[in-house]
Structure formats: structure tokens, C-alpha cells
Amino acid sequence: MERIKCGSLRKDNIEQEVTLKGWVQKRRDLGGLIFIDLRDRSGVVQVVFNPETSGEALKTAENVRSEYVLEVKGHVVARDGQTVNPNLGTGEIEVAAEDVTILNKAKTTPFMIEEQSEVSEDLRLKYRYLDLRRKEMQETFKLRHKTTQSIRNFLNEEEFLDMETPMLTKSTPEGARDYLVPSRVHEGEFYALPQSPQLFKQLLMISGFEKYYQIARCFRDEDLRADRQPEFTQVDIETSFMSKEEIMAMTERMMKRVMKEVKGQDIETPFLRMPYYEAMERFGSDKPDTRFGLELVNISEDVKGSGFKVFSNAVSSGGQVSAINVEGKADDFSRKDIDKLTEDVKIYGAKGLAWLKVKEGTLNGPISKFFSEDEAVNLMRRLRAKDGDLLLFVADKTSVVQDSLGALRQKLARSLDLIDHSKFNFLWVTDWPLFEYDEEEGRYHAAHHPFTMPAGGNLEELKKNPKDVQAEAYDIVLNGYELGGGSLRIYQKEMQQEMFEVLGFSQEEANDQFGFLLEALDYGTPPHGGIAFGLDRLVMLLAGRTNLRDTILFPKTASAQDPMTNAPGDVSEAQLDELHLQLKLTSKSDSDE
């Protein structure tokens, strides 16, 4: 008899004979009866063993423990009115067992399955296969599947071709640190795992495929944070002949489709667009979370002549003064609370956090004495301040003001519970600078990557004044996370050569690393551009999780280890010999574990 899914049984199935296969979620013995909650991927159903109809099965059931794997045969029956469980899909019925087979036994698991368990993440990762049995995890990976399919279906319908680029590629020093793979055949040489398929997807445009996508694994050997993993998955898209507007509109259609199919939500398009400069000014972030207010207001013009020298000096020395109005919260913050906030902004280099409270139409606080009545009125007008509001100020270099108030804004929103978690606020950040200047190294870095088209494709500006050149680039932001980014690419050889020159490559270096691209640009390269998304991060946001590891089946820890398999691990001398390598360990030990 064909197996029936546990979670699918309903009142309509009453009297039906069924075969179930699944795991014992729980066993309860009650007045000579045995109740087993049987769980499979679809959900849980209650199975009852009783002396009258279950016969030998009752005896077997007595030996059953949590997480045993069972095959149960029986009939679906209605539950007594009293025992109906309205919280369970299958709560109106149960299965009266007639036969049971123990398919496999289970030892006591190191932690309870299905609890919101207080277990350490290390233990959960060591027994990841058990942690993945929890309903929350099962739901997350079903959602991941659904998201992937939704994206694929959309792109297939729009005539994108799903194409696989190589994993064993060439190492290039530009960008993040590569994972390397030693070659056995070519002594002393290495492949690199791709940080992204960027160059290959551009070559596919040069090949004339016009519309490419790939859900691609990418690798970066960087120190990890909560939202970084050594390997991550990217939805990678590239098109020929499409304008920036067309690429952005296509992306919006895709996100609309995903939100509808995965979350059942209609989202509005086009998404809000915000120039990079405005995002930094108003939100102190290049990936603003627009689900709440607490915007930064630049009051430099208002206070440049202020008697409060901290403010006026900041402005006169080329910095700025910005403020956040924490509306209605003046009474919620003691001096001690504000001291704590001050510590927070100091992390970002701010020398202090000035504050004022509005009471009875006037400014109060230690610095209020520096402001004339006119100045105070103007300040309140600029900050839309009213009685009961708390005003927080940072006066410093522009980058410090933006970074510190940006971080403070987010911290306040969380602690004051100002975030509507049902919202999905998509946003484009546009008009990025093409370069970042690295003061330490005295050189330019590409803000996105060295293949990004300068705004307007202006070669002369690029040569003359690289610092001020903007990029034909666009980042997509969701709820304060950078979901992805893209750009139009350089498709003229001269422009690409100039780009490498600005980045400090000698001609030899450029040819050595990117010669194949430069050569390819000679043979009829179409205008092209694209975008790439972090799939793990998108799934994290759609699933309402906060840890990227919860969206990856077998993630690595912060030290890039897998506690389950113990990867990475030792390899044999013979393996090293074949790869023409020897270890060069520091003196401290043979192994750092």
C-alpha cells in the first residue's frame, strides 16, 4: 500500500486505511493506551495503539522511543471532541494502529528535536543532521527551495539561459582573498575558487548568449562575521543590450514574483531609488533600513556660526554636524542611558554625543546654554522637534558623523522596538562613486569592481578626475541589508585599460591577470551589464531569520570549520607530495587545534 504523508491526514480521510512512515516525535502511555506523535516532512499525526485493535503492535510500541523510525499501518479515526487539537493540521483525527514495524532505532539525541532549544550552536552544528529535523529548520529550507524555484522560473520565462561557469579558475589579487587549489599536473601552480563568476559571465556576453543566469557558489577566504560564510550562493545575472533602467525593472519584476510566490505579499514597483550621497546623509548608511524613521538631519549650515564651538569648529574644519530626533523618548533616556549611547558612537570614532531634550517648547540639557532663542527655534524647526523629543548630535568628520549616527539609528530602532517586521522595504541605491581612495596605500580601489562602467561612459573624466567619477552601478537593499548589486560593464578596450591604469596596474600586470578579457574586448563586445544577489541573505530575510548560518544546510563556524565532519583536516604526506607542496608551520605547534 502506498505510503501516506503524516501531515496530510484530515477528517476526509476517516475510515481510510493508511501506511505511514516517519519518526517518533513523542510517545505517551495513558491508561493502557500508547500515543505516538509520528513525524515526517509533511508534519505530525497522532497514532494510537490500544489493546483491542492493535494486538502485537501494542507490544512493539512499548519499546519505541523518541526518533525511532516506524512504519505504521492502521485506519484513520475521528478524535473525541475533548481531544481535538485545533493547533495541529491533523488535530481532528488520529490513526488507530494495527501494525507497526521498527525501521530503525535511535539513541537518546543530544538535544530535543522540535524544542526552541537552549543548546549551544557548536553542539547544534556537530549534530547538524538532528538540528535540521526541527520544524523551523525544515521550513527554512523549504522556503529556500521555493525561493530558488521562483527565481529560476522567472528567469527562464524571460529567456535567460542557465549556464555553468568554472570553479577551478585563475587567482587574481584584486578583490578579496582567494581560496587556492594546488595543481598536481602543473608543479607549483594553483587554481583559485571563484569569488564570483564576473569575468566568465562577461565573456558569455562576448560569446553572444545575451541573457545568462546562474545560481552560483562563490568563495572568499576572509575572516568571518555572523553574515559571512567562506562559501555562499549568488544569483548571478548578465545581459547584453539592456539599459540600466531595463535591468533594474527586470530585477523588480523578479523580486515582485518572489515576494508573491514565497511570502504571498504584493510589493510595489518601481522601488524607491536613492543616490548614494543621500543614503549616507539621511541614514548614515549605504544600505538604509527604511522601515523606520530616526533619519539623520545635517544641520551644519544651521550651526556653523554657533557659539557651541564643538559644532562650529566641526563645520569650519570641513566636517559636519548631524542630528537624530528620537521622538517622544526624552523621558525614557536618563543621563546614564545617554552615556551608554555615547560609548556606542565612540566605536565609530566619534569624540562624543551631544544631546538636548525638548520641554515646554525649549531646549534642555548641558549644551542648551550655547544656543540663542532664535537658534533653538530654528533647530527645533529643522529637526521637527516637539515637547518630549530627545535630540542626539554628532559633530565630526563627515564619515565619522555618518557611520556613528547610522549605527546609533539602527541600535535605537531595535531597542525602542520601532521596526515593523512584517515590512519588506526594497530600495535601490544609485549614483555610487566609481572609486574609493585608500589613504594608507595611496591608491584607488574599485568601489564595486574594475569592470564597472564610469557614469556616462566618459573616458575623459576618468582620465582627468577619477576621484569624482560616478559609476553606472546600482545596489539593491532590503530592510537594511545589501541584497545585491550590479552595474553596466566596460565594453571598450581603451576604457578598460584606463580603468586598470587608474587602479595602479602596470600594463604588464593588467595583461598578466586580465589579458584574456582585454583581448576579448577586441572582437566585438556588446554593451552589457548585470546584477548579482546573495541568495543566502535573501532567504534569511524572507524566512525572518537573523543568522546566515540558519539558511545554509551545512555551514562553517566563525573559524571556517565544520564541527560535524571536522573539515578542514590533515592530509597525508603522499597527497602533499603529489601536489608538490610541503607544510611551513609556525613554531607554536604542528596543528593549531
Next chain:
Amino acid sequence: MERIKCGSLRKDNIEQEVTLKGWVQKRRDLGGLIFIDLRDRSGVVQVVFNPETSGEALKTAENVRSEYVLEVKGHVVARDGQTVNPNLGTGEIEVAAEDVTILNKAKTTPFMIEEQSEVSEDLRLKYRYLDLRRKEMQETFKLRHKTTQSIRNFLNEEEFLDMETPMLTKSTPEGARDYLVPSRVHEGEFYALPQSPQLFKQLLMISGFEKYYQIARCFRDEDLRADRQPEFTQVDIETSFMSKEEIMAMTERMMKRVMKEVKGQDIETPFLRMPYYEAMERFGSDKPDTRFGLELVNISEDVKGSGFKVFSNAVSSGGQVSAINVEGKADDFSRKDIDKLTEDVKIYGAKGLAWLKVKEGTLNGPISKFFSEDEAVNLMRRLRAKDGDLLLFVADKTSVVQDSLGALRQKLARSLDLIDHSKFNFLWVTDWPLFEYDEEEGRYHAAHHPFTMPAGGNLEELKKNPKDVQAEAYDIVLNGYELGGGSLRIYQKEMQQEMFEVLGFSQEEANDQFGFLLEALDYGTPPHGGIAFGLDRLVMLLAGRTNLRDTILFPKTASAQDPMTNAPGDVSEAQLDELHLQLKLTSKSDSDE
């Protein structure tokens, strides 16, 4: 105005104003007119520039060369009756150009695009982006896309979850050679790139996901042949609670769907099944090509008493004699031709190739004198031989007989053009031995992998008599290629431990390498099994190609190099230092390139 696809234009579009973007396939100047074949992903259309309507565009067109990228505006017009090209989808129309923009120029390409060019594969790989412009290549990768989507759609509908397993995993000495990835954080330790997601997909079954699939990149650092690549793509499937029959039936539904959607062909299911023993006996191969006959016939019983000692001795010393009847070809093979065939079988260790020709109801040839009339009649009956047939014999150890005649069978089929290339003959090979005995090492190897369930799940047989135990394994074969294989897996800890013991693992070694799997088997592992296919090979067969490299966008050469990017390549001292490595080069040179 929206861009129109070149290849989409038909008579219905006549008088329509269009904007086209694409590559110059060819330019011809004829009586003051310029004809350009403009190509994009969809196909080619003829664009005409003439002095009356094209104006400035005609001037621009004069400078245009092959592979330039153009934007053309114009109107669709009917071609003159004489100039209609019935071989081209767009052959009834052309576009009268009114405006043209050169989007990018192109140097003369190192080989012609669209020719069946006689260019070396190395040059084609160096300029892969140009080679990929050829129609044949474009079609192959469109077919690959279609195949992938067809597989995904099928598996999604059957409720399989698309799940991503790690690429940075642990090295295990069992199986092929791993590609290693040195760890920066953990001195002297390495990750390995996966040879397949085998263990992870089994763990996902232990996690309760029940139906998993992944189109997964896999890696093997082995010496390459025409049908091997360092990285390849596998359609990887695993299920819980499904029987072998259910898995095979599901696979057949999937192949039926792919053949219908990709090739428009209805194929019959269920597929033919053949035990391994029979495949070796009848076809001399564990992946028989059943599109043609030339079957091997084991005549050991018939010749064991023969006066021809080569035959009778082979049988009496434990070997066998088998024959192939090359029907109707007696006159096509001279003694010299047969000498050539003899050289071929010697490659496989055969000492010689005996032969007989049937003429006027009797056997002819140098060995015919050894057979009595009765023996000759019996032999002809057994081999269904009739006048004009050529009979070829090998007498030797069974493995030599099968290997040599199996190879000869394929060679004859090709040279005699016996293969119907429109056929897609799917076939299951079943009842595999669980182990292969390695005479040299004096140990057993797993014929599939060490997680394969012994037939009937018989632990006692496994302990007592491993040599004769069969596997719950099934390979799927298409036209003589192994397309994929699968098995039920061991889900009981004791069985898995016994398996490792037979394979010669000490308990410590087993725990060191597979401890996490053994431990996982303790916690409620469901019965499970699956299958995996080589996607590259499937695409190769569906596209009618013979070289695996033609199905991979950026393949490696036989020495695992990419002539385009020059991967693998040198890395810096700093990179090696960070990875705690130094090179250990042999004396011959610093680099072998």
C-alpha cells in the same frame, strides 16, 4: 523603440519598423548596395543598405566588418522572389536599413565564426568566447539549459527539494583523488572539493528531508580522457522510504520527460533491465550499447571437447570461448583486415583472434579443419550463422574474452556503420557485485561506494562471503555510455561498520574518516537510496556530440589547463605564506610550462 530579435522576423513583419542589435555575420557589396547578415542569439537576418533610403547609414555600413556589433533601424521588406532563401527562417524578408550605429568594432577573428572550421581545439579553447558564437555551440548550450530545466521541473513537481551541500569538505582517501584546498586559519589543514555530495545527501535523509536533489558540481583530480573533466556536473538525487523499484520508476519518468521536452521523442518505459553478469556475457561491457547486434555468444560448452586445443584448453583452465557473428560480412574482411582486428584485441590481453567464414553451408578458414561436421553444424546453429557470415572468436580468461570482444564489437559497429544514431536506447544494468577484489593490493574495493546496501540487506553473507555478495545497485546506460548509477544505502550502523571492515579499514580509520556518518546512523536513520547522473554526458548524448568538452562552457584541456585564462597559474609568496605552504619542486625546472 524596443529591440526585435533578428531571427524572429517573418513575412508577417513586413512594413514593420524595427530596431535590431547584433553581430555582423557577413558583409557583401553588390551593385552599390551593401548586404549585412546580422546575427543575434535568435538567428540571422539580412539587412540591406541602399543609396535611396539608407542615407548616411550606407556610408557607415561601408566601414563595417565581420563581428562588428551594430544597432540597425529600418523597415522589414519582402525579398525579391529570386533572392528568397528557403534555408533561413528569415529568408523571405530583409530589413531595409535607415540608420545604423556601430556599438563596437572587431578585429579579424583568429578563425571564422560559423564555419565547420578546421581549427585546432587549442586555438578554439584559447578564444573560447569566439568559438561559443558558432551556431552549433549556441544550440548545444540552449539544449543544456532546456535539459536542466526539464529535470528541475520534473523533480520539483515530484516534491524533491533543491538543496545545496558544501564545496569545502573533508578529504577522504577512499575513491578517486581529491582536489585539496589549504586552510589559512587552520595551519597545515586542508579542505577537499567534493567528488560527489554522497555523504551529505545521506545526512539530509537522516535529517528527514525525504526527497533531495541538487545539480551539483563535482571534482576529481584524475588523469583526463576525452570524456572526463576535472570538474563535472551531477544531477544528484536521494530519497527516503522509497524502494529500488520506486526509484527506478521515478528515474524512468524523469528520462521520459526529458526526452519528450528536449528531443520531442516518446521513449518506452520501463527500460530494459539486464543483470551485470548478462551484460558482460552478451556485450562484453557493463554499459552495453544495444543499438546494434554483434552480440557475444559464449560457446564454451560447445567447444570444451574440441580438437582445437586453443578452445578446449581455455575452457579447461577456467576461461571461456566466445564469438561474434559479423553477419554477411565474410567477403568484406581480407586476411589483412582480420590481422588488424587481431591487433585490436591484443590491446585487451587476448593472445589472438580466431576466425571462420561460412560458405555454402560450411566453415572455412585456417582453423576449420579442427571441427567435425557435427561440431561445425552445432557451432553455426549456436551462432545463427549462414552463408556469407564472418565468425570471430576469442578464447582466454573470462575477463580478457569479455573486454576484448566487447571492444571489438563496438569498433566493428562503427566501422561497418551499424549504429542507428537516431535511437536512444536506455537500459538498466542491475545485480552488480558489491566488491571488486584488487589482486595487487590484496583487498576489496567497493564496486560502487562503501555506502551501498548489500543485496537483501544480508549482514551474515557480508561477513561470511563478501566476494559473492551483490549490491542493491543499478546503473543507467544510454547508447553505450554510463549515464548514472545509484543504489539503496546502508542505514544500519552494524552493517556500515562491517562494510568498512571488509574494505580493510581499522576501526580507528573508519571513525577518523566516517565517524560522523557512523554516529548519525545511531539517531534514527530511515531506509534510503538514490541515484546520480552525469549531466555533461547526458547533454553530450542528447546533442549528438562526442566530445564532453563541447558541452561545458569553459572546459579544461587534457592536462587540466584553461588555455584562455591560463589557469592554473603562479601565486605570490605572500599567498603561500598565509596558507602555511611552500613549494617542493622537482629539480627539472621551476615550472613545467
